[in-house]
Amino acid sequence: MARTIIVGLDGSLESRAAAEWAAREAALRQQPVKLLNVRPPVPEPMAQAPLLGAETHRHWSERIPREAAEGLRLRHPGVEVTTEQRAGTAAEVLLEAARDAELLVLGSRALSGPAGFLIGSVGQSVVAHAEVPVILVRAGEQAADEHVKDPAGIPSAATGFRPVVLGLDTDSTDDTVITFAFEEAGRRGAALTVVTGWNLPLSYGYSLAAGVDLREDFAREQAAALTEALLPWREKYPDVKVTEVSRFGSPANHLIDAACDASLVVVGRRVRRSPFGVHIGAVAHAVMHHATTPVAVVAHD
Structure with missing residues (x-):
């Protein structure tokens, strides 16, 4: 049933x-x-x-x-x-x-x-x-809000869906959240945009003081981590076109920006089974309150 x-x-x-x-x-x-x-x-x-x-x-x-x-x-x-x-x-x-x-x-x-x-x-x-x-x-x-614009520049339910956007922390990936995003994109025949945001480690300041700028190296490492995390999912869902976005700065801000051209934004929330208090997470909380498109909050262990 x-x-x-x-x-x-x-x-x-x-x-x-x-x-x-x-x-x-x-x-x-x-x-x-x-x-x-x-x-x-x-x-x-x-x-x-x-x-x-x-x-x-x-x-x-x-x-x-x-x-x-x-x-x-x-x-x-x-x-x-x-x-x-x-x-x-x-x-x-x-x-x-x-x-x-x-x-x-x-x-x-x-x-x-x-x-x-x-x-x-x-x-x-x-x-x-x-x-x-x-x-x-x-x-x-509206239904049309989730679709790409037609040649006249008007969103229409007759056109394809806008991308599904997934916020992903490469240091703490979860199968439940990633699966949900890929399946939502697959149902819509839509692309999936996976967004991660990162900040420079404290050691970057010491390197910069020594005259060594490691920002580009760190950016490449973060982009490679995102690619590696998504590789099994690309193989499992070969029909879903995936765009990877790895950027310096607040992941919440990047997700909110990406939501402007999305049909759905997917974020994770770690399950805490305490009966007291509200536990949502800073990124999910910001996206819930500021993204202009429907937001899916997916609980995970």
């Missing part, structure tokens, strides 16, 4: 964009989509109010996933779409549902000005603790 792609749906524009992305992904994977709406407990004063009581609250909360599902079925006729409502705390319900899911898809909304995107406390907690890939989708994300 195919595993389900679950969408956290609360009726917001960003959650509706997440549902649309999930339906497109489900078509690529031939998997079903479930729209999960979390119904918080109704406060006692509201439950006692004649017009805003529990029944009215339930009616409106049930209408959100029902209407969203109807729309998805019309726009994506080959995708099985179901709905579910659960009562409880949003983060806890989403994490519980994600245990048996293929993916968990959430929305994130833009901040005013150039600051980036807001991942709320629920999203932060889910990303930090989920052990399945979590996809973050911006409000307003």
Whole structure:
């Protein structure tokens, strides 16, 4: 039985964009989509109010996933779409549902000005603790945004997909994250751009003081490490065109820049099974908040 792609749906524009992305992904994977709406407990004063009581609250909360599902079925006729409502705390319900899911898809909304995107406390907690890939989708994300521009300079769903971008630390590679990125590129028939950023070691300062500039040598070493790390994956996925980008500087900044021309950005998050605190990682955190394209956060050991 195919595993389900679950969408956290609360009726917001960003959650509706997440549902649309999930339906497109489900078509690529031939998997079903479930729209999960979390119904918080109704406060006692509201439950006692004649017009805003529990029944009215339930009616409106049930209408959100029902209407969203109807729309998805019309726009994506080959995708099985179901709905579910659960009562409880949003983060806890989403994490519980994600245990048996293929993916968990959430929305994130833009901040005013150039600051980036807001991942709320629920999203932060889910990303930090989920052990399945979590996809973050911006409000307003369209199918055409993931495709290359046509000869007229307009992105269109009729053209091919933009590249998938993978952020990779060559000192700490993980099969789960790399596999996810290659398979996403393969499903889309898209190229894969693998980005790594690096900084010069402390010893570089001593060499420079001695009149020896080793930057080019170090850059070659880093590029060679990236090539070596990807060699088995190039052989396993020969149909995926791979571009390697090894640059001096912040890996997060390089990934955010690469996201401007991507259909999906993939970053890893090391699993920490402590029940306390939020553990995401600096690079993943920066990309989540500033990349302008959907972001996949893939947990790994």
